[in-house]
Amino acid sequence: MHPFTYLAPKSLDEALQVLAKDNGEVRPLVGGTDLIDQMRQNRLTPSVVLDVKRIPETMRLEYVAGEGLHIGSAVPCTDTAAYAQVEKLYPAIQEACLLVGSIAIQNRASIGGNICNASPSADTVPPMLCHGATAVIVGPKGRREVLLEEFFKGPGQHVMGPDEILLETVVPPPPDNSSSHYLRFIPRNEMDIAVVGVGSLLALEPGTRRCTQARIALAAVAPTPLRATAAEGVLEGQEVTEELIGQAAERAVEACNPISDVRGSAEYRKELTKVLTRRTLRLCMESLGQPV
Numbered sequence: 589m590h591p592f593t594y595l596a597p598k599s600l601d602e603a604l605q606v607l608a609k610d611n612g613e614v615r616p617l618v619g620g621t622d623l624i625d626q627m628r629q630n631r632l633t634p635s636v637v638l639d640v641k642r643i644p645e646t647m648r649l650e651y652v653a654g655e656g657l658h659i660g661s662a663v664p665c666t667d668t669a670a671y672a673q674v675e676k677l678y679p680a681i682q683e684a685c686l687l688v689g690s691i692a693i694q695n696r697a698s699i700g701g702n703i704c705n706a707s708p709s710a711d712t713v714p715p716m717l718c719h720g721a722t723a724v725i726v727g728p729k730g731r732r733e734v735l736l737e738e739f740f741k742g743p744g745q746h747v748m749g750p751d752e753i754l755l756e757t758v759v760p761p762p763p764d765n766s767s768s769h770y771l772r773f774i775p776r777n778e779m780d781i782a783v784v785g786v787g788s789l790l791a792l793e794p795g796t797r798r799c800t801q802a803r804i805a806l807a808a809v810a811p812t813p814l815r816a817t818a819a820e821g822v823l824e825g826q827e828v829t830e831e832l833i834g835q836a837a838e839r840a841v842e843a844c845n846p847i848s849d850v851r852g853s854a855e856y857r858k859e860l861t862k863v864l865t866r867r868t869l870r871l872c873m874e875s876l877g878q879p880v
């Protein structure tokens with residue numbers, strides 16, 4: 589492995605001082621489940637590894653009424669999944685956290701690292717897109733907020749500069765009478781990369797099947813995770829039926845621009861997108877007591 593300096597600042601100010609200096613390449617580290625492997629293979633050769641786990645703000649996990657859920661960028665997936673408000677209000681986020689790797693990986697890996705690694709197949713990203721998450725980014729020049737759907741630029745690429753870090757993501761309170769679910773397809777039962785991942789969120793007018801809000805987000809079917817807005821448009825304002833879910837699933841494919849690789853052809857990925865869109869939407873209807 590290329591030699592590097594390891595720094596673990598205990599405050600945000602200290603971290604910002606490191607980022608402000610001309611250190612060569614500084615790479616933030618949380619769980620290291622992506623970064624360490626990339627460094628061992630010399631795909632990344634940072635001169636400074638900046639462990640952000642001791643910065644208190646990156647370990648915040650808190651639901652604030654009216655504001656939403658703060659997930660510090662270093663909170664492990666295990667802790668996020670176990671947080672009562674995540675289970676109650678953000679089921680798709682909980683489901684995705686419990687799919688990342690294995691229990692050992694979930695104990696290390698963070699949603700923040702999953703986002704910053706910017707893989708098109710990142711499992712926690714579609715649920716975060718469905719729930720309208722915002723990335724809070726800090727650097728020596730200040731703090732800014734970017735909607736997660738505007739965060740990704742391509743495989744491994746995002747809007748953050750080399751002197752910036754992700755501090756936390758903030759997920760707004762879910763709409764009334766809503767539910768969300770995430771499913772992915774992998775060839776093995778675990779420890780595999782999603783061939784396709786789909787997250788869906790549905791909100792219904794109470795006591796009816798009328799959809800007040802639909803969010804559908806896809807992974808592994810384009811250079812970045814993204815929303816399937818045409819499919820969402822099929823559902824919003826309508827009575828959700830099995831037929832309508834089928835139409836939405838067909839339209840979800842319009843957002844796809846998949847590659848063919850060893851995991852599956854582009855056509856296969858498009859078919860899987862339909863299947864998983866249908867299944868996640870049905871799960872939402874079931875959770876809302878309106879099975880189709």
Ligand SMILES: Cc1cc2nc3c(=O)[nH]c(=O)nc-3n(C[C@H](O)[C@H](O)[C@H](O)COP(=O)(O)OP(=O)(O)OC[C@H]3O[C@@H](n4cnc5c(N)ncnc54)[C@H](O)[C@@H]3O)c2cc1C
Nearest residue numbers: 618619620621622623688689697698701702704711753754
């Ligand atoms: C065996 C195994 C199985 C896996 N299974 C899955 C899976 O099922 N689904 C899935 O999506 N992923 C999977 N992964 C990939 C990985 O575990 C996830 O992407 C994980 O969420 C990364 O989190 P981390 O905290 O370990 O990130 P790290 O490895 O610490 O960091 C990842 C990247 O983000 C950058 N970074 C981290 N934190 C910040 C920050 N605060 N600000 C700016 N940049 C930052 C790092 O510099 C690095 O480039 C797997 C990995 C392994 C080794």
